[in-house]
Each structure stands twice: as C-alpha cells, then as structure tokens.
Amino acid sequence: MKFDKPVIGGPCWTELGTSDLEGAKRFYTELFGWRPETDPRQEAGGYTVAHLGDAAVAALSPLYQETQPVAWNVSFAVADADDAARRVAEAGGTVVLGPMDVFDAGRFAVALDPAGAAFQLWQARGFQGAGLFNxxxxxxxxxxxxxxxxxxxxxxxxxxxxxxxxxQWYTQWAVGGEDFGGMADMGDRFPPEVPAHWMPYFAVADVDATAEVAREAGGDVVVAPASVPDGPRIAVLRDPQGAAFGVHRAGEEG
Incomplete structure (x- = not known):
C-alpha cells in the first residue's frame, strides 16, 4: 500500500474468522511474531487483537455464525457506515449485517458485492484500524x-x-491516487466452487522462508513463492484451519 495509516475509502483492518482460535493464535504468532490479546469481556465473544510492538495489526475471532466460513476478511474505512451501506445497496450489493455499533470503537457493517465477495465497512470512533502497514x-x-x-x-x-x-492481466485499485490493492480475474484458475473473495497480503522480510515456516507450523503453500514480472515476490498460504492469505516481500507494496 502506498499509505501508512488508515484513510477513508482504503483498507483499514483485516480479521480472521476461525474454527480454532487458540490454534490460529499459535500459528500466526510463529509465522509473523504477533502478540495476540483476547478481549476479556464476555460480550466481545473472544475477539482477539494481534499486535506488533505497540501497534494493533490484525484480529482473530471465533466463528459467530454456523454459516460463517473460515476466512480472512478486509475492512474499508468510511466516514459514515450508514451512508456507505446505502451506497452498497444502490450499486447492486447486499448488506448482510449492520450497520451496528461496536462498543465505543466504531460502527460496522458486513456487505457482499454483486458477485458475492464479502467485505466490511468501518466507521472509526475510538479505534481507527491498523496502527502499522507495510x-x-x-x-x-x-x-x-x-x-x-x-x-x-x-x-x-x-x-x-x-x-x-x-x-490486460491485473487491475490496481487506488484511493486519492495511492495504490492499495488489486483485482484478479478468477477465470478458470479457480475451482468453480470457490466464490469471489477479498484476500489480505501481509508484508514479510523473506517470502520463501515464511512459506517454509507456514508449512512447518501445519499450514499449506497454495501458490509457491514466485516473483511477479515488474512486481513483488509473493506466495499464497493457507493456515491449519483453512483460511487463505497472501504474503509479499516488504518494500514491494505495488
């Protein structure tokens, strides 16, 4: 990403819904060096924020609904969650949860785009999003x-x-002229049962070494480390519970 803090319209947070919270804590701590802290309040439902140093960088949580898949989710910062939810519906998407207040941290909604890819809206109050990017x-x-x-x-x-x-091959998204993500045409490269989806990529110092650590920690390497022509070195990994995510070499944010 070309920015180093949450901006309106850009990705501000990513969180994992997992079937094994304790297992996910162990895996990502070994992989990224995260320090997970679980909210002790009963109403928080086990929501766990991962830190690097003093910065909150991602979240891990149990599955809250039977139909919820094990997956990473991406949140985008909005000035007004209710207004953004209205725009989603008017543009052909679907709001499946909220908007709703999350304690005093912010206002939140879950939506699907017209092809069914899930994403989240976040209107910040006490919590802006990730404290560190890239x-x-x-x-x-x-x-x-x-x-x-x-x-x-x-x-x-x-x-x-x-x-x-x-x-011809890829679309890059930008907000305010700053690139933060992309879009790939699934074509026939994905099995037909795999739905449209958003996926986070985490920066790492060494893609190949990270892929090996993921494998040794019980995960899988879905796409082996490779260098994109005129782009970063990347890999796509899967954690032991089945959630896919990408990694790229730090300093090559697109």
Whole structure:
C-alpha cells in the first residue's frame, strides 16, 4: 500500500474468522511474531487483537455464525457506515449485517458485492484500524478475486470512489491516487466452487522462508513463492484451519 495509516475509502483492518482460535493464535504468532490479546469481556465473544510492538495489526475471532466460513476478511474505512451501506445497496450489493455499533470503537457493517465477495465497512470512533502497514508482519496489500471484473470495477468505484488502473492481466485499485490493492480475474484458475473473495497480503522480510515456516507450523503453500514480472515476490498460504492469505516481500507494496 502506498499509505501508512488508515484513510477513508482504503483498507483499514483485516480479521480472521476461525474454527480454532487458540490454534490460529499459535500459528500466526510463529509465522509473523504477533502478540495476540483476547478481549476479556464476555460480550466481545473472544475477539482477539494481534499486535506488533505497540501497534494493533490484525484480529482473530471465533466463528459467530454456523454459516460463517473460515476466512480472512478486509475492512474499508468510511466516514459514515450508514451512508456507505446505502451506497452498497444502490450499486447492486447486499448488506448482510449492520450497520451496528461496536462498543465505543466504531460502527460496522458486513456487505457482499454483486458477485458475492464479502467485505466490511468501518466507521472509526475510538479505534481507527491498523496502527502499522507495510512492515513485516503487517497488512501490505488487499486483492479481490472475481469472475466479474467489469461489474466489480463499476461497483467499487461507485461505492468508494476508487480509481482503477487496468492492464490486460491485473487491475490496481487506488484511493486519492495511492495504490492499495488489486483485482484478479478468477477465470478458470479457480475451482468453480470457490466464490469471489477479498484476500489480505501481509508484508514479510523473506517470502520463501515464511512459506517454509507456514508449512512447518501445519499450514499449506497454495501458490509457491514466485516473483511477479515488474512486481513483488509473493506466495499464497493457507493456515491449519483453512483460511487463505497472501504474503509479499516488504518494500514491494505495488
């Protein structure tokens, strides 16, 4: 990402919904050096914030609904969650939860784009989002995989005001002229049962070494480390509970 703090319209937070919270804590602590802190309040439902130093960088939480998949989710910062939810619906998306207040931290909603990719809206109050981006172990990029790239481009530029810089193979999203993520056409590269989805990429010092640590910690390497032409070195990994995420070499944020 070209910015180093949450900005309106850009990704501000990422959180994992997992079937094994304690296992996820162990895995990501070993992989990224995170320090997880679980909110002790009963009404928080086990929500756990991962830190690097003093900075909150991501969250891990139990699954709150039977239909909720094990997956990483991406939140985008908005000035007004209710207004953003209205724009989502008007642009052809669906709001599936909220908007609702989260203690005094902010206002939150979960939405689906027209192709079914889930994402979250976050109106900050006491909590702005990640305190660190692009450093090893923190969020550095977000990517939408979809079978309907033209429809997605229209939807997200309408809802968030993003610009889209498209090549033959890839589209890069930007807010205020600052790139923060991309979009890939799923085509026939994904099994038909895999839905459209957003996926976070975390910066790491060494992609190859991180992939090996993930494997040794019980995860899988879905896409082996490779260098993108004129781009970063990346890999796609899967944690022991089945959640996929990407890693890229720090300093190569797109």
């Amino acid at each position: 450093a090893p172990g923190t969020l550095g990029w977000v990517e939408l995989a979809t079978r309907e790239p033209d429809r997605a481009r229209d939807f997200y530029t309408t809802v968030f005001g993003w610009s889209a810089n498209a090549s």
